[in-house]
Each structure stands twice: as C-alpha cells, then as structure tokens.
Amino acid sequence: MSDILVRIDGKEVEASQGMTVLEAAQSAGISIPTLCHHEKLEPFGGCRLCIVEVQVGDWMKRVVSCVYPVEKNLIVRTRSEMIDKIRKMILELQLAHAPDSPELLDLAQEYGADKDRFDKEASFCIHCGLCVRYCDEVKKKNAVGFVDRGIRKEISFIPEIAAKECWNCKECFPLCPTEALQAAFVLTKSLTSPPLSHEPSSEE
Amino acid sequence: MPRINSPSELEKLRQGILSDRDPEKPCITLCSGSACHATGSGDVAASIETEIEKQGLSAELDLRKTGCHGFCERGPIIVNHPEESCYFQIKPEDIPEIVSQAVKEKGIVERLLYTDLNTDEKIINESEIPFYKNQKRLVLGSNGSIDPKSIDDYLAIGGYSALEKALSQMTPEQVLEEVKKSNLRGRGGGGFPAGRKWEESRNAPGDIKYVIVNADEGDPGAYMDRSLLEGNPHSVLEGLMIGAYAIGSHEGYIYVRQEYPLAVENLTIALKLAEEYGFLGKNILGSNFNFNIIVHKGAGAFVCGESSALMTALEGRAGEPRPKYIHTAVKGVWDNPSVLNNVETWANVPLIINKGADWFTKIGTEKSKGTKIFSLVGKITNTGLVEVPMGITLRDIIFEIGGGIPGDKKFKAVQTGGPSGGCIPENLLDLEVGFDELSKAGSMMGSGGMIVMDEDTCMVDVARYFIDFLTDESCGKCVPCREGLRQMLKVLTNITEGKGNEGDIKLLEELSEVAKEASLCALGTSAPNPFLSTVRYFRNEYEAHIKEKRCPALSCKELITYHVDPDKCQACMICARKCPADAVDGDKKKIHIIDQEKCTKCGTCFEVCPSRFGAVNKISGESVPPPIAEEKRIITRKSKEK
C-alpha cells in the first residue's frame, strides 16, 4: 500500500491510497465537522458541512472531504473565512428544521450560527440519510427510504417491511442527529397498528 | 437489404440510390415534426395523398414527410421542390391548389407565400425569408429535406460517409485529433471540449467503455434535441459511432425522455435500419470495429439530465447526482469510462470528420466554434428553432432572425441558458454569442434556451419564477441547494408580494454564494444565476419592490392597483360587464369606479377598455386617487345621435 503524504492545516499527514481527506484528517486527530458521514457507509456528500479547501499545484478548490480522495502533495485547509461562512449558513438552514438537535446546536456555537435566522419549519428531519443508508447498506432491509424530491423530500418507513424487520433492530435510531426518525417510526406504527400490534407496544 | 460490408459497397449503394432519384422530379416536403403535427400536419399529409391520387399524379409527384424546419410557429410548413417554394400554416383545404401547382413548371400558390413584414413583399424561397436568411443551418438543415424514417434519404445526402471515412481512412487517434482540433464544445450544458473528454476516456484503464447520448432535454421550452432526433436521427447515430471508434467503445446508450414518443419511434426505426445495413453490429464496413446501441427511455426529473444522475439512472437506480471527484469519463456507468455528450454535440461530429476541423474552426469565435441551435421564444415576433454561427450578436438573433418585439413594446432582457441561466439586458445586445461570452455576462449557453422579455416583464418575478422551478426540481440531496433554494424562493416571493425587507438582497446574495460554492451538482451551483444576473442588471427593480413597494414593470399583482381615470372614462360599461369579480361600479352615463376591496387584479378591465378611451390605469407604488364624488359621476354627453 503506497503511502501518500498530504499536508492538512500545516500538519504532515501520512495517508494511504483510497483514503478520503476526511479519513486522513481524522487519523491525524484533526477534526472536520460532519452530519451525513458514517464510517460504515458509502460517502453521501449531502450535508456539505465537511467542505474544505484543497490545493493541487496552484489550483485551489473547495471540495467535501468525506468524498475527496487523497493524492500526492495535496494541501488541505479545513478552515478559512469562506469555509466558516459556508458551514455557518448550512447550520442555520438546518436549524430551521431541527432547532433542538444537540449536535446542531453544538456546531452552531462553534461557527457562530444563529439558530433563529430562518423561520422555523420544524420537520425535524435534516435529510442526512443516515437511517436510509444504514438500513440499505448495512442491514440490507430497505425498511426506511426517502420519498419525493427537493423540498418535499421526506423519510418514510415502508410499513410492510418495517412491520417485519424494525422491532428487533432499531439500530438506526441512535444515528439520527434529530428526533425525526423515531417520530416517523411511531407514525408508521400507529398507521399500521393492526399488523404491528401483535408486538408488545412498550415504546409509548 | 443485404448488409454492406465495405466502403466500396456503401458507395455503390449510394450511387444506386442517387441514380434512382431524379432531382428535377416535383416533390412536396411536409414538416411532420411534433410541433407541426400538433397543428395538423397529419391531416395535411392525408389530404396530399388523397389529392395526388385524385389528380392522378402518383407517378409525377412525390410526398416526403420530413422533420422539423424550425419555424414551428408558422406550421405546418410545406416546401415544394425543385422550385423550393415554401408555404406556411397550411390547411387541408389549401392542398388541391398546392398539389396542382407543384407539378407545373414554376408553379406557385401566391396567396400562401410568406409576406415580409417590413416590405409587404411575397417571398418564395425558404432561404430568402428573414427568419432563415441569417441562420447557418449546418446541423439542423437536413431536417427539411429527408424523411427521418428512410435511411436511403440519409444516404442520398451523403449520410454515413463520415463513418466510412473514419473507419477506412483514419485511425482512432486521428479521429480523436480531428475532434480535438475542431475544439467542438459540449452543446448540452457546460461547453466542455468534447475531444478532451474523449481523450480522457480513451486513455482511462478498462476494456469496457461507453458512449452515451444525452437526450434528456429537461429545459422547459427547449426542443432542439427532440427536433434533431425526430428529424435526422441517423446524424446523431453516426456521430456516436464515430465517437465510439475514437474512444474504443463498443456499446452506446441513448438516454431519451419518455415524453418524446416520436423521437423514440424514429430513433428505433433508424437503429433497426442502421443494423440491417451494417452500420451497427460486428465488423462494421469490414473494419473489424464492433458497436451496438441501446435506447434507454428515461422518465425522470430535470436533474436526470445531469451527467452523474443520468449514469445512475442508466444503471437502473434512482437518477440522483452522485458525489464524485473522478470524472465520469474515467469512472462512469458501472465505474467504466463513459463519454456523455449532448444530442447536438454528437450531430456535429460527422460534419467535422467529413469537412475537417479546419473548416469547422473557421466558423465562430476564438473559443466557441461552429454553430449553436437556440430555441427562440417569449416576446418575439418569430419563434422557433434557429441555428446560428457562434459569434453572431444577440441583437441579430432577436431583431434580424426573430423579427424583434411585437406590439410596439420595448425589449428589456433576454434569458439564455435554461432555468439556471441568466438575463442579459439591452446594453449588452451586441454581445457575441459564445460559451465564455455568455458566462461572463452572468448567463450561460446551457442547452440553448433563449427567452425574450419586453418592458412588461418584472425581473424580480422572473428570478422568482426560475428559482421556483429549480426548487421544485432540486433532488433534495444536498443542503445548499435544497434548503438554500427553499429560502431564496421565500424571500423572492415576499419581495414580489410587497413584503420585502431591507437586507433581503444581501441575504439572497449570501444564500447564492453558499449554493454556488457548496452544492453537490451543477443544478445547485448554477441555480442562483437567475437571481444573480437580475440583481446585477436590474438592482433598481429589486429596490423599488423592497423600499417603495412598487413594481416598475407593473406586473406584480400584489403591488399594483387598477384605477379608472374619471376624466377619460366614457361610462361604456364594457369593463363593468366583463369584470369577473363584479368590482366595477357604474352605469351607462355614470363614470365607473373600481371597488378595490373586490378587485382581484385580474386585469380584465385594463385589457377590455377600448384603446381610444384608455381609461383604466395600472398604478404601482403610489396611493390610489380617492373615488370621485357621486354627483360628478354622471356624464352628460354632447350627443351626436342621428
């Protein structure tokens, strides 16, 4: 495995072929904020919070570190005025939906994001896709998926699959940075109560 | 039809087709593209057939149903050969005369000819009509002369000679070099040099490589790709085959919107014929080159036209953009090198191979070569598809080809590049059309949409309209696009409704910056353009909406009021009768007053008030004059009653 030397925030970091910039940074203890990343899952690149500046030769570009692969002599800056500005805005946009998410609130503090900048549309879900992808890629059940697109996009449990699979799993619950997931599940359960009701309803 | 196995067999076949055809034999060509079909070219075709039968002319007169001629607004279109006399807006009842004139030497149906708007002169030939005269129809031109369902028609105009040349006289490297030298840039979006993309794929590791036609054409109002596929499908196939040969690909895909049934039909026929003739399959023209093409019907959203989304859709998954920093030319469909080009890009390839890169680079500007097809719509006299040389000015397109703005209105802006393009104002009308020129002006070439706007168009509302479209079409995967556009739409809607705040422009600029910098795909990174370009050139309109609650174009409903000028009102009752909200109070001889509480601002009164009175005003940003006193409302006419 060929070692690749990259420089992240001035620090020399040894990385190996196939690693992403995020992984390289994490291995060197440099933290980059993420919302949609999970080490067991394929990079999704949806939240854009992990955006960084990379320089290859004279050419600087902004890329999301959870997807961008390391390459020789790459110079990475994980913070800059622009990066902070982008992260602040992303957090403010997300806080309109999940104003009480502790994860978002912590990050908001760090980046000076105003949680009340945009009118609240408390749908709770911030579309990180962790539950959807975990259920697909790790559990291979596809019990929860996205429906519709754009601003109407929502997570939704598929009742037929959820009725069979979810009771003994629920591994996605702790992944959710908000309370949306559990809410969606409870809703599905209530809508499909006949087929689900043979299970003890200890949740409520 | 036996398979053609060599270049010489192809030439023999071509000579055979040509010698069977008499160029002097009268032939009626009828546009049968989707647009003309919608205006009745199917019925016209049927009457031509009946009439030929009736007049006993089947031996002397041919009928050819062709693809789109571009001047769709005036369809159905007929061109009679060899005179090339052309007729517009043909109805079945015109046919007996057209048919009987068609077989006469220099026979013309005078009354159906095109009349020049300025000189009132009748024009016989298509090429003399202003709409066509200033075009350079290299790619679209053959549409009018061939039946897209006939491969012999395509062969008769030299079809597949570029493929033959590439396979028999050129190495793949030479083909690639020629395309690189031509500096052909992508016609579907970003204007990326096709040759560079091909080279990247050719050099990428892997035995399986794909070439793909992007025929998703999601821009509302754009239909150049549809017209090409419907009218001249073989030219796209031939381009794809040549590209495949250059890249080392043996499998091609055509990703075409399901909503294009005629394009799919003509493509399917073309593919079948090309296979029968031996232009597809194994050992094409005896060259050892093997190639096949699969048509993939897409039913996806606008974003499915984006390259990574399209490739995901080809793999049979939901067409969403993928976050990748490796070019699809290196890792595309199923991670194999995949070259995706637009329909029009591919259709240029046979021309370049046949006539050479040196010929091609003589057309256009320094960095944008060849021609571009635009779909010209909006507040313009001649709408339709126009193909122009790069470097032509916007002014020439709009005023020479398009015939200017109808109804004595003033030009305000032209929106180019599709929904995420931008608006270009009047003082830039002399801008030369090219990829970089349009980008520098804050717009883009995109796939060639061109919407002309007149003085009645509110530029804030235009921005709102396009951001609304894009918000709807965002796939929702990434935050800067999904959430950023959601907020931008809210702010823009507020501004057009008179609820704008100080600071809104700055907020929109910040949201734009983040969407541009941080979105995952080009939908998000280009989505702010409608706002950015309008605020760049029409900032005063934004400010008027926000600060004065005034819409300078008198277009935003919430910011205008209709008012009857008591000095002009003749108490004719027309508006009072037509008002659907019953908001006009008045009587015969009693000056009308609009009840602002009831008024829904539909504008009916404004439209129906006789122009010689012109008594209804639109007011914005100022208070409505109080209604006149009841006693002053009675008109005593100086009567002229006979």
Ligand SMILES: Cc1cc2nc3c(=O)[nH]c(=O)nc-3n(C[C@H](O)[C@H](O)[C@H](O)COP(=O)(O)O)c2cc1C
């Ligand atoms: C949202 C979006 C929609 C697109 N739709 C189309 C389309 O309908 N047709 C097309 O040819 N290119 C479309 N593109 C551009 C493609 O991504 C790609 O750049 C193009 O097909 C490459 O071919 P070209 O270089 O020949 O233009 C779209 C891009 C985006 C971001």
Ligand code: SF4
């Ligand atoms: S930019 Fe928009 S369309 Fe593209 S991936 Fe992000 S949300 Fe989807």
Ligand code: FES
């Ligand atoms: S963690 Fe990289 S985009 Fe979300």
